[in-house]
Amino acid sequence: MGSLDGKNAIVTGGASGIGRAVAERLAAEGASMTVADVDEEAGNETARSIGGHFVRCDVSDPAQLDAAVAEARGAGYLDIAHLNAGITTGENDLTSLSRDAYRRAMGINLDGVIFGTKSCLGAMRNGGSIITTASLAGLGAMPSDIIYSVNKHAVVGFVRSAAPQLAEHGISINAICPGFVDTPILGPFGERFRQAGFPLLEATEVADALMKVLDSGLSGEVFVVQPGLIAEPYRFRGLPGPRTEGAQGMVPPVQPGP
Numbered sequence: 001m002g003s004l005d006g007k008n009a010i011v012t013g014g015a016s017g018i019g020r021a022v023a024e025r026l027a028a029e030g031a032s033m034t035v036a037d038v039d040e041e042a043g044n045e046t047a048r049s050i051g052g053h054f055v056r057c058d059v060s061d062p063a064q065l066d067a068a069v070a071e072a073r074g075a076g077y078l079d080i081a082h083l084n085a086g087i088t089t090g091e092n093d094l095t096s097l098s099r100d101a102y103r104r105a106m107g108i109n110l111d112g113v114i115f116g117t118k119s120c121l122g123a124m125r126n127g128g129s130i131i132t133t134a135s136l137a138g139l140g141a142m143p144s145d146i147i148y149s150v151n152k153h154a155v156v157g158f159v160r161s162a163a164p165q166l167a168e169h170g171i172s173i174n175a176i177c178p179g180f181v182d183t184p185i186l187g188p189f190g191e192r193f194r195q196a197g198f199p200l201l202e203a204t205e206v207a208d209a210l211m212k213v214l215d216s217g218l219s220g221e222v223f224v225v226q227p228g229l230i231a232e233p234y235r236f237r238g239l240p241g242p243r244t245e246g247a248q249g250m251v252p253p254v255q256p257g258p
């Protein structure tokens, strides 16, 4: 008996790296897995190896996300969604950054999370859990890939801002922010890290972190994962309030919203 027997789960970007490790872990816990990815060969292979099924899905297209989520819920509900697919921008010089490279990164890294969440809202019931893969580049500056860092900051802001609304549906949303993980996304930099003796996370350690998030019962949190550090919610500093006479540190009476 696994802890996730009878649960339906989807992992975007599940054909490789972190997503694959998470798909394997959730399947080992008994979840019925859907692997969503643009890489059909690797995605099918992952799905086959865990007894799940593969859906071709480009996460930058909301209609494809809707279709993948519909497939994952089947005749029931979706219980767990790991919105994980991501890319690096591949262009970092702002003087020559192309709109295409910018839109591609925004589409996959950010639209994929926001519209993925929207798709999940129509397919989850009370108790559903959404976990996004952000990055430490979403908490600190990453001058070597500016747009990637922008995307990941946005994912962190989305998770923190959307959590109260999702709570009204009984759905939790959290982010995982790993440091550098030994996956194909690092490209040739992986070897540079190894040569420098810099510790890289294994994708399975990020899967461990995801299980911890699922068990936490928390929402709106951003879990930092670093080698040797047990995944834990990042503690943000409070924002300074007004400092005018009579309104020291006053909290706004309303949160502007819909």
Ligand SMILES: NC(=O)c1ccc[n+]([C@@H]2O[C@H](COP(=O)([O-])OP(=O)(O)OC[C@H]3O[C@@H](n4cnc5c(N)ncnc54)[C@H](O)[C@@H]3O)[C@@H](O)[C@H]2O)c1
Binding pocket: 012, 013, 014, 015, 016, 017, 018, 019, 036, 037, 038, 039, 057, 058, 059, 060, 084, 085, 086, 087, 108, 133, 134, 135, 136, 177, 178, 179, 180, 181, 182, 183, 184, 185, 186
């Ligand atoms: N590896 C790291 O150091 C690291 C650190 C922090 C965060 N992350 C984040 O982790 C997530 C997973 O990355 P990874 O390290 O496993 O890399 P990876 O390259 O091994 O896996 C990424 C997967 O996303 C898929 N993908 C790419 N574009 C897609 C699209 N349009 N639609 C659907 N799937 C698509 C790829 O085919 C691949 O299977 C990403 O969001 C990445 O930004 C990675």
